[in-house]
Amino acid sequence: MPGFIGREQHSVDEKGRLLIPARFRRRFLSQSGDSGTDAPGRSIELYVFKADDGSLELYEPSVWNEKEQQLLKLSDFNPDERLLTTMIYSRLDQAELDRSGRIALSREMLDHAGIVRDAVIIGANAKMVVWEPIRLDRLLSDNAGRFAPLASRYI
Numbered sequence: 536m537p538g539f540i541g542r543e544q545h546s547v548d549e550k551g552r553l554l555i556p557a558r559f560r561r562r563f564l565s566q567s568g569d570s571g572t573d574a575p576g577r578s579i580e581l582y583v584f585k586a587d588d589g590s591l592e593l594y595e596p597s598v599w600n601e602k603e604q605q606l607l608k609l610s611d612f613n614p615d616e617r618l619l620t621t622m623i624y625s626r627l628d629q630a631e632l633d634r635s636g637r638i639a640l641s642r643e644m645l646d647h648a649g650i651v652r653d654a655v656i657i658g659a660n661a662k663m664v665v666w667e668p669i670r671l672d673r674l675l676s677d678n679a680g681r682f683a684p685l686a687s688r689y690i
Contacts, residue, residue: 538562538658538659538660538661539559539562539658539659539660539661539662539663540658540660541556541558541559541657541658542655542656542657542658543556543655543656544653544654544655544656544668545653545654545656546652546653546654547640547645547650547651547652547653547654548637550639551639551640551641551642551645552633552637552638552639552640553637553638553640553654553656553665554635554636554637555581555593555632555636555637555638555656555663556656556658557636559656559658559663560632560636563579563595578631578632579595579596579631579632580596580629580630580631580632581593581594581595581596581629581630581631581632581638582594582595582596582599582627582628582629583627583628583629583630583638583640583644584623584626584627584628585626585627585644585647585648586664588674589647589648589649589666589667589670590648590664590665590666590671591640591644591647591648591664591665592662592663592664592665593630593638593656593662593663593664593665594661594662598661598662606620606623628641628643628644648665648666648667648670649667649670650665650667651667653667653668654666654667654668655667655668655671657671
């Protein structure tokens with residue numbers, strides 16, 4: 536199944552809730568077999584990860600579970616592997632999709648991303664990336680000249 540593709544801007548409400556675009560919701564609702572309406576007892580949890588670049592990454596459970604399987608292979612007795620596991624889980628949270636298609640982001644997550652009111656959600660295939668709009672615009676404009684060299688190198 537194709538991944539998340541596209542870019543949308545939404546406001547975060549006073550309770551820190553962010554609307555997940557309908558086209559993205561349809562993707563994981565169809566994967567879970569949920570029509571998205573009146574599904575008693577079914578909730579969808581997204582994994583929210585604080586990325587080093589100042590964005591938030593949102594993962595569906597099936598995608599995060601693949602990453603978690605790799606983490607489970609790391610040893611608690613190897614200091615580097617234990618440190619990596621601690622660092623990853625200290626940056627991770629879960630957010631439940633409500634009936635209105637929103638997730639509540641914690642103050643810690645919003646502060647990390649610099650999000651006060653508006654947020655841009657970018658579909659990046661296996662994940663969604665959430666940015667503060669000005670921060671994203673600055674990143675893209677500061678690196679505009681790097682697109683062609685990076686694209687020719689990696690794709």
